[in-house]
Amino acid sequence: MERVYNFSAGPSMLPLEVLEKVQKELVCYGDSGMSVMEMSHRSKPFEKIIQSAEATLRELMNIPENYKVLFLQGGGSTQFAMIPLNLMNKNNKCDIVLTGQWSKKAKSEALKYGKVNVIASSEDKVFSYIPELDKSKFDPEADYFYITYNNTIYGTRYTELPDTGNVPLVADISSNILSQEIDVSKFGLLFAGAQKNVGPAGVTVIIIREDLIGNAMDITPTMLDYKIHADNASLYNTPPCFAIYVAGLVFEWVKEKGGVKAMQKINEKKAGILYNFLDESDFFKGTVVPKDRSLMNAPFVLPTEELNAKFIKEATVAGFVNLKGHRTVGGMRASIYNAMPVEGVEKLVAFMKKFEMDNK
Numbered sequence: 001m002e003r004v005y006n007f008s009a010g011p012s013m014l015p016l017e018v019l020e021k022v023q024k025e026l027v028c029y030g031d032s033g034m035s036v037m038e039m040s041h042r043s044k045p046f047e048k049i050i051q052s053a054e055a056t057l058r059e060l061m062n063i064p065e066n067y068k069v070l071f072l073q074g075g076g077s078t079q080f081a082m083i084p085l086n087l088m089n090k091n092n093k094c095d096i097v098l099t100g101q102w103s104k105k106a107k108s109e110a111l112k113y114g115k116v117n118v119i120a121s122s123e124d125k126v127f128s129y130i131p132e133l134d135k136s137k138f139d140p141e142a143d144y145f146y147i148t149y150n151n152t153i154y155g156t157r158y159t160e161l162p163d164t165g166n167v168p169l170v171a172d173i174s175s176n177i178l179s180q181e182i183d184v185s186k187f188g189l190l191f192a193g194a195q196k197n198v199g200p201a202g203v204t205v206i207i208i209r210e211d212l213i214g215n216a217m218d219i220t221p222t223m224l225d226y227k228i229h230a231d232n233a234s235l236y237n238t239p240p241c242f243a244i245y246v247a248g249l250v251f252e253w254v255k256e257k258g259g260v261k262a263m264q265k266i267n268e269k270k271a272g273i274l275y276n277f278l279d280e281s282d283f284f285k286g287t288v289v290p291k292d293r294s295l296m297n298a299p300f301v302l303p304t305e306e307l308n309a310k311f312i313k314e315a316t317v318a319g320f321v322n323l324k325g326h327r328t329v330g331g332m333r334a335s336i337y338n339a340m341p342v343e344g345v346e347k348l349v350a351f352m353k354k355f356e357m358d359n360k
């Protein structure tokens with residue numbers, strides 16, 4: 001069977017070049033005589049794999065020296081608890097902006113450990129925009145200020161970051177890491193589950209400023225303490241070795257493509273092709289306020305439920321899969337992460353044009 005264009009929100013497409021390299025190295029990695037899956041995490045070859053993955057990521061994201069990079073397990077969702085456990089350590093409170101399900105989940109988890117001050121929410125319009133932030137509501141005593149940078153489900157993203165002064169800004173970048181330039185120095189902590197733009201599920205990337213490490217609450221389980229993982233270079237226990245290895249190959253791939261800046265250009269081009277079509281069409285309609293549109297996740301709808309269902313069905317047959325939108329938004333969502341080629345978006349739009357002609 002031929003490979004399809006996979007528009008899944010996650011786990012999502014990986015670059016073909018990376019998959020082929022993995023295939024080539026799967027049974028015997030280098031001169032180790034074994035697969036990375038069979039390798040001790042304390043062996044020389046694996047040490048090299050994890051160290052070069054970190055080095056490449058640091059280079060790609062221009063991560064300052066005073067930040068640690070951690071490769072942990074538990075997905076993005078474990079960070080919802082880990083962040084309050086480790087960071088809510090002075091005044092036991094945080095600020096948060098609610099822009100979708102992921103920030104709502106982060107809020108419920110943080111509420112177990114302290115006070116959560118909701119600065120703004122876009123829930124009134126099904127999270128179809130990024131709310132204006134009133135700076136006078138920011139709590140200067142908050143232990144951190146939390147945002148979801150790119151909202152995977154609703155297809156919004158911040159184009160301007162809140163100025164939180166001395167309060168560390170914490171951002172979930174699960175679905176936009178490596179897709180656009182991000183100034184790491186503006187943040188106290190960034191995290192991303194791998195399965196959207198980094199690699200296979202199983203590893204979570206954490207980028208944390210060093211001064212935020214080492215003050216976890218007494219109740220913090222050892223495995224949820226950033227200090228344990230930072231002191232042990234992500235090797236306190238067995239890390240997700242294979243996922244880290246593939247992530248390292250994806251980092252190399254991004255570097256070969258010209259780095260994050262070049263990736264962003266391509267992503268703007270891809271998103272532009274899709275959004276221009278949505279704006280021109282009076283049949284297909286984007287669901288997000290144009291200025292807050294994500295580069296990675298583009299939700300859209302047709303005039304009726306029947307047409308949505310018909311479109312998804314026919315698209316699947318034509319090799320454009322996983323276009324069904326999240327149940328809370330309905331309609332369709334095209335996730336066009338780094339690994340989705342421009343050609344995939346061009347072909348999808350051509351298919352949409354034809355669907356419009358045949359069904360309008």
Ligand SMILES: *Cc1c(COP(=O)(O)O)cnc(C)c1O
Pocket residue numbers: 010074075076077078102148150151152172173174175193194196
């Ligand atoms: C997918 C996603 C998560 C959840 O990640 P898991 O690894 O499944 O826990 C969290 N935040 C955002 C923005 C996501 O897209």
